[in-house]
Amino acid sequence: xxxxxxxxxxxxxxxxxxxxxxxxxxxxxxxxxxxxxxxxxxxxxxxxxxxxxxxxxxxxxxxxxxxxxxxxxxxxxxxxxxxxxxxxxxxxxxxxxxxxxxxxxxxxxxxxxxxxxxxxxxxxxxxxxxxxxxxxxxxxxxxxxxxxxxxxxxxxxxxxxxxxxxxxxxxxxxxxxxxxxxxxxxxxxxxxxxxxxxxxxxxxxxxxxxxxxxxxxxxxxxxxxxxxxxxxxxxxxxxxxxxxxxxxxxxxxxxxxxxxxxxxxxxxxxxxxxxxxxxxxxxxxxxxxx
Numbered sequence: 270x271x272x273x274x275x276x277x278x279x280x281x282x283x284x285x286x287x288x289x290x291x292x293x294x295x296x297x298x299x300x301x302x303x304x305x306x307x308x309x310x311x312x313x314x315x316x317x318x319x320x321x322x323x324x325x326x327x328x329x330x331x332x333x334x335x336x337x338x339x340x341x342x343x344x345x346x347x348x349x350x351x352x353x354x355x356x357x358x359x360x361x362x363x364x365x366x367x368x369x370x371x372x373x374x375x376x377x378x379x380x381x382x383x384x385x386x387x388x389x390x391x392x393x394x395x396x397x398x399x400x401x402x403x404x405x406x407x408x409x410x411x412x413x414x415x416x417x418x419x420x421x422x423x424x425x426x427x428x429x430x431x432x433x434x435x436x437x438x439x440x441x442x443x444x445x446x447x448x449x450x451x452x453x454x455x456x457x458x459x460x461x462x463x464x465x466x467x468x469x470x471x472x473x474x475x476x477x478x479x480x481x482x483x484x485x486x487x488x489x490x491x492x493x494x495x496x497x498x499x500x501x502x503x504x505x506x507x508x509x510x511x512x513x514x515x516x517x518x519x520x521x522x523x524x525x526x527x528x529x530x531x532x533x534x535x536x537x538x539x540x541x542x543x544x545x546x547x548x549x550x551x552x553x554x555x556x557x558x559x
Contacts, residue, residue: 299545301328330359343392355395363405437469480532500544508553
């Protein structure tokens with residue numbers, strides 16, 4: 270069931286005053302990951318696809334590298350589609366919120382326009398997934414208000430471009446954006462709610478290694494997503510990090526991670542704003558201990 274269909278059913282339910290229309294939320298849940306090194310599909314397409322399929326994924330955010338021939342992406346997406354996966358074009362960097370940093374985003378959109386025109390339906394990207402992380406840009410510490418505004422402008426620009434491409438726009442967002450306020454030409458409120466309302470979908474970087482912490486940190490975002498008939502995907506980390514032992518599942522391993530993700534899914538099962546889970550990222554996931 271497409272997310273748009275789910276949203277329509279929820280809307281009809283509201284019009285009917287809460288009539289007993291049951292929607293199986295699990296049908297629409299994503300199981301996603303980030304593939305930051307697209308050269309993996311150049312050097313070992315079969316092995317990469319085999320790994321993704323073994324994890325029962327239905328969505329993969331794949332980094333765009335314009336040095337890779339279009340044909341490589343076309344062949345990969347066609348084969349991934351046959352295995353039930355949607356492939357989203359992944360790109361972004363903190364300096365995209367710098368003055369004229371939007372040029373990098375515009376280059377991505379121009380590349381995508383050419384790519385989609387040159388590809389068959391089975392070879393096309395299913396959407397765009399941005400990972401900008403404006404808080405890593407130098408202006409966040411010195412001019413946070415201006416940087417937040419620039420980030421909002423960037424996402425609105427992206428939404429206009431993806432609408433023209435007839436593609437959904439998704440964005441990565443840390444769980445603590447619900448503590449970042451804004452008051453500017455785009456209104457007044459909390460940044461997390463604004464991003465959820467503005468995009469077609471959000472993946473929350475809920476980088477903690479326990480279900481209890483994860484579910485607590487994302488509850489506002491899940492509620493907002495339900496309010497706006499959107500969905501949030503809850504992402505976790507598998508890479509080694511120096512930020513502390515509670516950030517990643519690197520220490521605990523994959524089996525423990527899966528147990529915690531199951532708890533998260535059970536906690537939010539049937540709640541309209543919950544869209545599934547994501548594991549960051551293919552490279553570290555491949556090497557994490559069992």
